[in-house]
Amino acid sequence: MNAEHPMAGVPAQPGVPKPDPVLVANGLQRSFGGLRAVDVDHLEIPRHTITSLIGPNGAGKTTLFNLFTGFDEADEGDWHLNGGPLAGISAYQVARKGMVRTFQLTKSLARLTVMDNMLVATKDHPGENLWGAITGGWKTTEAANRERAVELLARFGLEHMTDEFAGGLSGGQRKLLEMARALMMEPEVVMLDEPMAGVNPALTQSLLTHITGLRDDGKTVIFVEHDMDVVQEISDWVVVMAQGKIIAEGLPGDIARNRAVIDAYLGQHHGEAAS
Amino acid sequence: MSRRARFAWFWLATIAIVVMTPLASIAAGESIGGTLIQKIDDEKVPVEGVTITxxxxxxxxxxxxxxxxxxxxxxxxxxxxxQVRLETSTLPxxxxLTDPDKAELSEVKVREGQAKKVIFPLGEATVSTVSTYSRVGALFIxxxxxxxxxxxSAxxxxxxxxxxxxxxxxxAEMVTLGAVAAYFFHxxxxxxxxxxxxxxxxxxxxGAAFGWLQERALWxxxxxxxxGLVAMMVVSIGLSFAARYLFLIFFGGEPRAYPDFAGQPPFELFGIAMVPKQLATIVISLIVLAGVGLFLQRSRSGTAMRAVSDDTDLAESSGINVNRIILITWILAGGLAALGGVFFGLNEAVQWDMGFKLLLLIFAAVVLGGLGTAYGAMLGGFVVGVAVEMSTLVFPNELKAAVGLVVLIIMLLIKPQGLLGSKERIG
Amino acid sequence: MDWSSVLIDGLLATIGPITAAYAVSAIGLNLQFGYAGLLNFGHVAFMLVGAYGMGIAANFGAPLWLGIIIGILAAMALGLLLGIPTLRLRADYLAITTIAAAEAIRLLVRSSWAQPLTNGVFGIQGFAGPFFALNPFPAAELYGFGDFVVTGRKLWVMIVGWTVVALMTLLIARLIHSPWGRVLKAIREDEDATTSLGKNVFAYKLQALMIGGGIAGVAGILLALEQQNVTPDAYLPKITFILYVIVILGGAGTILGPIVGAVVFQFMFFTIDALMVNAQANISWVGDLLTPAAAGQVKLVFVGIGMMLLMIYRPQGILGNREEVLIDER
Incomplete structure (x- = not known):
């Protein structure tokens, strides 16, 4: 940790206000049957940082992701991106507003080429509506997108795979493709759901470099992770969830020493046989 | 004459005969023809303006x-x-028809130069003679x-x-198989x-054996x-199609009734005319369905089945032999569908595409109750059955299928997870 | 049995107007199933609605061209009607609803209740006059060589039919090779991923269902013009499944698959039928086993078995890419 840490001076307590939040949530609740999967009083995500979301299995991290991105409907509560309300907005519109997510199980579009995977990820392509598709006139946009895609693929080391089917990539390459594809959307907030899951350890370091690269590009990154070492290494801020609630927030170093976290998260994590 | 006796006699005694007189003008070529006569109390009345296709x-x-x-x-x-069909809609x-299932004769063989005669026995339609109360009651039953x-079946x-x-x-073809198998043994x-x-x-x-075979040999x-799931559904529709036409080939196109309990005279209960086999169908089905419920709640396999339904991975990791449970489910499904088929054949007739005709209503029932829930399918079945029969009070009989479709679509619009289903499995 | 005449009849059937109509319909189904991954098990209903839309409009005195437009719009409207309740749900719900709708709609137009509009089982006739009035070939004249001949009337329907096939193929090629088509394929691969990239998946699926339905409507209209008749029993459920075999056989998700599939399928369908009828008449044990009518149904059993085997062993069909399919199985 360097001395001019962006989050220095923010008290380590759940629901704490931050200097410049990009995403703010209030009273967010979601139940499945009798089980309250998410129950968040207040949460602010600081801009231009990497915030990691940790917690034991079933803590509600992915559900919270789903709520934020419109893939699930909240029972109650509101949340705002740059002050604009997102509750009730459908998932594709959330993506267009600048909050793009990835999935725990990588969702590459298998029978599309790597390039086509990239080219799908655009916001306002005239060739993507029916009228434009028939009348043509989308070639300029397409060429510009293609140029951007080539750059991004090169940055993520996938340029040699451009014309392969995405389904033919290795697990790690698919994670990279998913990240590159998310960037094609020119998002403000990138939400990564367990980007390290199932990735060959040799690739972990390169993935981490790419994640910090996103922040250095001026994006806000929120990511779900299990591995405390990874979290310690790259996070600017850590939010800990257990049983749907936020039980702790703070700088990575503080969180590692937090008693409640060790009990709720590490204790249960170690107790679990299968994970 | 009591109403009950009249009801029976309409069907048993009023028979129309077709007397054949080939028209001289086209006697040289092949033709199919006949005379439509309605017989009421020994009086023969020709019926005019009826179309035959x-x-x-x-x-x-x-x-x-x-x-x-x-x-x-x-x-x-x-x-x-x-195939010769009397268009029932054109009947005055x-x-x-004395036997409503005989509106279409599917294997009329015409020899060279023959003027083939076919018979459509006609009787008195019974609609006008019953009170609204008994009509509603009979439709409810x-x-x-x-x-x-x-x-x-569902x-x-x-x-x-x-x-x-x-x-x-x-x-659907598992339903037909049950009816056809019973016809064979019977x-x-x-x-x-x-x-x-x-x-x-x-x-x-x-039926149960066919369920077992499908799971082991195919699924x-x-x-x-x-x-993938989409590919599997395409395979299942291919299987359905092949099986249906095998039934047509080996069972023939004509509907056939089981000789036992055919033409059972109705009796009256609380002023409502009903046929004993209707009651037997309802009572036995309820007993069997209660048995299925008990099996799901109490037996080890039943609980395991519900567990696999809820979360296959979780069930597997908690030591349930998922493949075995799936196999048991297929056997149970095959047996139940076969029983449904026998009852369907008993109350209507056995026919090569009977299951397919029922399929729409089965789907409506399953969606209404909630896809994947056993109790939903039971509840949905009864709701759809009663709704479809009751709809004939307002709409003509021929629109039963359309009513089923409307129920299905409305349900999908207002509550796609069904009455007893959970929201998570529909999207 | 005269094999050369069987062959000639088979080939004539293969290039005939029915094959063209099936190819058109299969092009529509391919857009839905092959490119968008939509399971429409009631495709024949769109053909029926197209044909009836035209027939009913003609009955009310509309000119044929207007009737054709109304038919196509009606078929697209059916897509809207069936798509809105189902396309937000799992793939199964569309399959269930369409298979149910196909049969319910056929029974509806056939019913005496709808008779004032649809003329019930008799169907609608007398609309095809303007179409055959355009025929430049003398209707009774024979065209071709040797035994391989068609009447001028049939030649006209064939030319129109295959022209429509070509036009529809061009339309689909243009759509599929556009960014719109790329989004459609992305949806087929993974709806959630496509949604996360800012695409309104529901709207695209609805568009694919409606365009595919409209194309099926064109096919239904072609069939009706060829038969000069719109009857409910020309649109039986079996046609949907024949179309599936055509699409998968040719190669689902390929531009030319439906055409190749339709041609190969029709030839095989005809040949199997001729073989079975011949075997029934000449081979005694087959004759004992099957009645002539039953022998005529054997081809449909092969349709079902063919559908299963293709889907299991050669899902890419004739033109598809084996590599793509292997990826799918991961």
Whole structure:
């Protein structure tokens, strides 16, 4: 940790206000049957940082992701991106507003080429509506997108795979493709759901470099992770969830020493046989 | 004469005869024809203005309308097998087919140069003679009966969906198989000719065995190959199609009734006329469905089945042999569908595409109750059965299927997860 | 049995107007199933609605061209009606609803209730006059060589039919090779991923269902013009499944697959039928086993078995890419 840490001076307590939040949530609740999967009083995500979301299995991290991105409907509560309300907005519109997510199980579009995977990820392509598709006139946009895609693929080391089917990539390459594809959307907030899951350890370091690269590009990154070492290494801020609630927030170093976290998260994590 | 006796006599005693007089002018070519006569208390009345359509393999050859003397004739081009259909919608008020299932004769063989005669026995239609109360009551009973048949057939479909995620479009043919198997054991000249109540047992076993065979020979290997769900549904529809036409080939196109309990006279209960076999269908189905419920709640396999339905991975990791449970589900589904088929055949008739005709209502029931829930399928079955029968108070009989479709679409619009389903499995 | 005449009849059937109509319909189904991954098990209903739309409009005195437009719009409207309740849900719900709708709609137009509009089982005739009035070939004249001949009337329907096939193929090629088509394929691969990239998946699926339905409507209209008749029993459920075999056989998700599939399928369908009828008449044990009518149905059993085997062993069909399919199985 360097001395001019962006989050220095923010008290380590759940629901704490931050200097410049990009995403703010209030009273967010979601139940499945009798089980309250998410129950968040207040949460602010600081801009231009990497915030990691940790917690034991079933803590509600992915559900919270789903709520934020419109893939699930909240029972109650509101949340705002740059002050604009997102509750009730459908998932594709959330993506267009600048909050793009990835999935725990990588969702590459298998029978599309790597390039086509990239080219799908655009916001306002005239060739993507029916009228434009028939009348043509989308070639300029397409060429510009293609140029951007080539750059991004090169940055993520996938340029040699451009014309392969995405389904033919290795697990790690698919994670990279998913990240590159998310960037094609020119998002403000990138939400990564367990980007390290199932990735060959040799690739972990390169993935981490790419994640910090996103922040250095001026994006806000929120990511779900299990591995405390990874979290310690790259996070600017850590939010800990257990049983749907936020039980702790703070700088990575503080969180590692937090008693409640060790009990709720590490204790249960170690107790679990299968994970 | 009591109403009850009249009701029976309408069907038994009023028979129309077709007297054939080939028209001289076209006697040289092949034709199909007849005379439509309604017989009421020994009086023979020709029926005019009724249309009869002749088709061959789905292609219309021609149609004719009966004249003032009841005569009709349709010339055909060649010797061969034709399907002859009396358009019931063109029957005058008060006239009905003695056997409503005999509106279409699917294997009328015309020899070279022959003027083939066919008979459509006509009797008195009964609608006008009953009070609204008894009509509603009779429809309600008929609805419960249809509901029982749908519920029996639908439970298996829903259970299989629950444990495997597959909507098995060949489920309809499992219904037909049960009815056809019972017909074989009961009435086929080459079969053992057991009474129907005995023949039900091997019919249900054949259905269960077919469920077992499907899972072992087809679905499990496909799951092991990681075949996608869409591909599996296409396979199931292919299986459905192949099976249906095998039934047509070996069972023939004509509907056939089980000789036992055919033409059962109705009796009256609380002023409502009902046929004993309707009641038997309802009661036995309820008992069987209660048994299924008990099995799901109490037995180890049943609880395991529900666990697999809820979360296959979790069930597997907690030591449940998922493949075994899926196999049991298929066997159960096959047996229940077969039983539903026997009841369907008993109350209507056994026909090669009977299951497919029922499929729409089965789907409506399953969606209404909630896809993947056994109890939803039961509830949905009865609701759809009663709704469809009751709809004939307002809409003509022919629109039953459309009513089923409307129920299905409305349900999808307002509550797609069904009455008893959870929201998570629909998206 | 005269094999050369069987062959000639088979080939004539293969290039005939029915094959063209099936190819058109299969092009529509391919857009839905092959490119968008939509399971429409009631495709024949769109053909029926197209044909009836035209027939009913003609009955009310509309000119044929207007009737054709109304038919196509009606078929697209059916897509809207069936798509809105189902396309937000799992793939199964569309399959269930369409298979149910196909049969319910056929029974509806056939019913006496709808008779004032649809003329019930008799169907609608007398609309095809303007179409055949345009025929430049003398209707009774024979065209071709040797035994391989068609009447001028049939030649006209064939030319129109295959021209429509070509036009529809061009339309689909243009759509599929556009960014719109790329989004459609992305949806087929993974709806959630496509949604996360800012695409309104529901709207695209609805568009695909409606365009595919409209194309099926064109096919239904072609069939009706050829038969000069719109009857409910020309649109039986079996046609949907024949179309599936055509699409999968040719190669689902390929531009030319439906055409190749339709041609190969029709030839095989005809040949199997001729073989079975011949075997029934000449081979005694087959004759004992099957009645002539039953022998005529064997081809449909093969349709079902063919559908299963293709889907299991050669899902890419004739033109598809084996590599793509292997990826799918991961």
């Amino acid at each position: 002749v088709t061959q393999d789905g292609t219309e050859i021609g149609s004719g309308t009966s004249g003032a003397d009841g005569k009709w004739q349709v010339p055909v081009d060649d010797a061969g097998i034709y 008020d008060g006239v009905g 008929a609805g419960l009966k249809l509901g029982a048949i749908i519920a029996l 439970v298996g479909l829903s259970l299989v969906f629950g444990v495997t995620g597959l909507v098995n479009f060949a489920h 009435a086929s000249p080459t079969g053992p000719q057991w009474p129907l109540v005995v023949a039900i047992v091997p019919a249900v076993l054949v 499990r290997p496909l799951r092991n190959r990681q075949t």
